[in-house]
Structures are given as C-alpha cells and as structure tokens.
Amino acid sequence: MIRPILISFLFLTLGGNLFASYKDSINRKEVVTRHDIIAHKADTLASITMGNGGFAFTVDITGLQTFYKDYENGVPLGTESEWGWHSFPNIHHYKRSQSYKYITQNGRQVSYSVQIKYPAKDKAAVDYFRVNPHRLQLGNIGFVLLKKNGQRATLSDIKNINQHLLLWKGELISSFTLEGTPVTVYTYANQQKDGISFKVHSNLLKMGRLFIRVAFPYPTGDFSDKGTYFKDTSSQKSFFNYTQKNKGYFVHQLDSTVYYLNTNWNSAVDIDSSRPNFFLLEPKNTDEFEFNGVFSQKKDIVKDNLAQIKNSNFLSWKNFWEEGGAIDFAGSKDKRAFELERRIILSEYLTRVQCAGSFPPQETGLTYNSWYGKEHLEMFWWHAAHFALWGHPELLEKSLDWYFKIESKAKALAQRQGYQGVRWPKMVDNSGNESPSSVGAFLIWEQPHLIYLAELLYRDKKQKSIIEKYKHLVFETADFMASFATYDSATGKYNLGKGIIPAQECFNATETFNPTYELSYWYWALNMAQKWRVRSGLQKNKKWENIIKNLAPLPQKDGLYLATQSTPDCYAPDSKVTVDHPAVLAALASFGAADGLDTSVMKRTFFKVKKVWHWDHTWGWDFPLVAMTATRLHLPDEAVDALFKNVTTNTYLPNGNNYQDSRLTIYLPGNGGLLSAIALMCAGFDGNKTPTPGFDRKNWKVKWEGLSPLP
16 A cells, blocks of 8 residues: 555656556556447548558558548548659749748838739749649559449448457458458558558459559649549559569659559469559459558568568557557546547547658648648647657657758748748748748747757756757747847837737738737747756857847736737627637647736636637637646636537547548647647646646546656
C-alpha cells in the first residue's frame, strides 16, 4: 500500500499523475484494441487510411482502392507521399514576382505575394503559382471483380462485408462475398518504404473473375485532387518492365515528372495494358495472390516478401503503442467517456499514419489534396505539437528539421519586406516556396510556432544538444518578430499591425491591429527566446527586451478581451466577427498568461464567446482550443463539453477522421488538436496543482501515463 506521503511525492513529481509510476497501470493493448475499426457495410465516409507517416494509401471496403469513383465524394481513396509533387509546364515563363503587390503598412511600402486580379498576365501568374507545384496522387491499386454474367461488379454487389482494422498490429482484414463466393484480403502499409502490400484469397482468382488493377491518374490542378482523373492521356505515359521472375517496376511519366512503382508478387500473372495508364494483372492457376508494391523516385527491386513486411509492420505498431503516452477512461460515469477515448486512439493512429514524416503535412494529410496539397504552417502546431506531449518527440523533431531547409527562403521573404531575421511563410510547397494568397500573406501567428515547438523538444529531456541545434532558428525567428512590431509614439507602445490578418481570418488586413492572441503569443515567444539565449550562455537581447516591456497591452472593453484593438464592437449583436476561429481564447490555451493577461477577464470573455459565437462557422481545431482555455481557467466541465459541442465541424467519423464539410471530409488539425488538449487536460501545465485539471473527478475516472504538461 502506498503511504499518503508517497502519493503526494508522486503527484508533485509526475505532474499530478498518480498512475504514471506504474508501467503496467494501463493495459495499453486492451485500450487500443477496444477501438479497432469494424465495418459490416460500405460507407464512403468510412474508408481506412494506412501508411508510415510520410506515405499513405486509403482503401475501401475491399481492402484496396476498388471503388474509387464511389468514394470520390466521401473520404477519397488516395495514394500520396511527401516526395510526390508535380508542376504543369510553365510555358508562359511566369515569375513569382508577378504576384507581388506593395501595401502601405505603417508608413512604408511592403511587398506581399497576393492574389492579384489584374493585369490579366499577372493574375495568370498568380493562378499558376497557387496551383503549382501540387501534390501527386501516385496511383490506384484495386480489384476488378466480374460477376457470373461477365459484367463488372459494382459496390452494391459486394455482400457479407466484414472489415476489421487491428490497430495494435496495423493489419486490415477485409472479407466479403460476390455472388456467394468469398473473398478475403489482408492489407499492410510498408513501415520502411513508401509502399503497400496485400494478400487476397478467393476462388474468384481461379475462375478468372478477380483481377488486380494498377492505374496512374493525372493531376487535376484543382483545389482538391482525389486521384480519380484518368482522361488526360496525352501528357502522361506508363509502362511495366520485368526485372526478374515475378519482380518488376511500373514507370509513370507525366510532363517532366517520373516515378516508379516497384513490385513483386508470388505467382505468375498475365498483364493487360491495352488501356493507357491502366494495367490489369491476372494471376494464373492460384486461389491466393500476394502483392508488394513500393512507390519511389527511382527504380529498384523489392526484396522483402509479404511475411517480412507484415512482421515489420506489426513490430512498428506495437512499439508505437507501447511507447509514449496512454489514457484509459474505463470506469468513468460520464457516458461520453468511451467516445472520447475512441476519438483519442483513432487520432493517435491517424496522425501517426499521415503527419509523422519529414515535412509539415497538409490539412488533409496524405489522403487527398486540399489547397493543391500545400502545407499551411500556421497549422503545424496543431498537426505536430502533440507528438512531443504524448511522448513521441522524435516524430516532432523529424518534421521540425524541415525549417532548416527553407531558412534561406524565409530570410529572403523577411528581407524583401524590410524585416530582420526569418519570416516563415504560410502556404508553401515542400521547397518552402510561398503561394500567393490575399489572406495567408498577412497572417503572423505561424511565426512563434517554431519557438514553441523547439521548446517542447527541449522540455522533453532538457538536453543541451536541442538548444545548440535549434537556437539559430529560434533567434532568427525572434529577430523577425521584434522587427515586425511597430513603435507607436502616441502610446509609447509597440503594436502588431496595421497590415495583418489574425488567426481569426475574417478581418481586413489594412485596418486590423493588436489582436489579443497574437499579442500574447508574441510576448510569450520573445520571452522564451530570451530564455534560450540565457541557456546558451548569452546575454538577453536588448531589442527583444524593449519590445517585451513595451508591447501593447491586450485590448479590453467592458471587462472583456477584444478580438482586436481595431474592433471594439466585436461582441455587438450585429457583429460580423463572431465567426471563424474564436482566437481571442487562444491567448490562454497552448501557453499560460502572457502580456499581463488577467484570468478573471479571460473567464468573462470565455463565457461571452460561448454565448455569442456562431459555432456553425467554426473549424475542427476550435473545439480543442476552447477545451484548453477552459482547462486553464479550471472549468473542467466546460472543457469536456467543448470537445463534444454538437457542431458539424466537430464530427468524428467511424474511421476517426474529423469531418468539416463536403469539401474537407477529413481535417487532421482537429485530430492533432484533440490530442494536445487531452495532454493539457490530463498532465496540466506549468504551475498547475490540480490533478487532471480538464476532468471532473466525480464523473471521470482518468488513468494516464507518459503525457507531458504544457508551458
């Protein structure tokens, strides 16, 4: 029996987690497996994504991408990677400088890359660089199933469906019948390379009624690309070459882009390539067929067989679930406990599959394109902060290192605009090229993310090596932030803006200044950069310190924090700015009180926002944001209620994806945000003395381990 004095010691040293000292206090496998995905009918919003963090392959009820047209308007059956990008030929020799427009900002002209409407040639250049480069849908691998009468089977012909994603093993087992004949499919994502493996067992193979289709789509150039466009055959070509018996590679060339699908299989096949960019594989004299495919920028031989790939996959997923953070809500009285646990477990799975690579992810991950497949750096915190908070800092570090690769372009952007340091762009491709945007170009809240995320890595083990590795980027980021603030001689304070759009994107850049969230984040991040200087054995930066001491105070009116200083009527009955992200609450969410924030004022603001906000015009990460603010205000019931707010954009599908609307059927910042909120609600934050501050202990039985408190 643990004596009370030991309990107190454990609570103080482990962030309030009385369970964290017991390695076996949570039966992790039991918790994970009770949220395995099981389906008995086709649901186009319930497709399942498998992957390794930098590559993903989304499948339908057959375990492959058989009915891609049926799923096109649900969660599409995409195949994407971090390296797969393409540009349409720039035949008109457009230049990025054609998107630059000078904006009067605090008395000087500043160049921004925006969506210019005229002249026509510059608008065409803008359109080109928004579209290009775009992420590629690499290929479609599925079945062609024939009925007894020779007609191709449709989705409605698939009967007796039983599909099971075993989360602990990363194994998908799909079984069904076609006209009474059983089919069983085992699907695995290659954890070492960008590939997919499967085994299919059915007498339909011997009957000549089951084929494997490999097809290569052409990019649409649209906001979304779902991997279903096959009409353009003039700008692409593909073919197959054998290298050894049952081994070979497909080549796909579109414009100047070339990549490969390297393959092996376990028995002889006939290949029909009569339709351009489509290949039908017909296994011969067998009722079981194994296929291993690896997408790559170079041709190669796939040496591993299915058993080896399966075992590697099992080990990788077992290690993931056994390491890092874990939660268990079993025994809770609140009827929502099981559903919240489900959302958490599936969010862990989805972010590990789609957001754990070497680059910041796009908002729809590696399933299908949104915003042409571009990364949005203001969303990077929501995609990746949770990795460090849930005991997987290596997954955050992996993608944070990408900032080194784009540092020179971020520095050039700052210099072009007359600032010091580095200005991280908002909407970018993998090379760090900024996409023209009349909104994104004016956002600033992505700037402090680098400092925050680097600090999370340092907090993990307090390693000097982390300071040495990232201090240059931290200091360059702080240099920009300090140079961006503008001195107001009338008040003696430094302002942010005019000339900005806050996280709540419904404001006009030319009129907006001093948003509450950005002011507090600026203050917090500059202070943190000073701490990094001290840790590095340096003196505090005098310019930064002057900004910190004289940054404009958080704007208030009638005892409430305002969205921005430029909108004193933001809560009025006829206000048009009680939509989009309730960013004013973010001033006390991911970090503690900064820039003189008064928690009593924030508490009144919290309830005002709750009352007047148009919640049907919000986004998936807004609800974790509200939950974090509520947790820091010691309002646990409000925190949980926020996570279950009955709004469409707070929907979590059977596959765990956060649904927004028909355009964004998945939205990974919502999943990542949920995990960060749960870390705060369980492990708390610096200075907190309340165990599991985000949960009412009367109705919630919360076990957790391996989570880290937030700053």
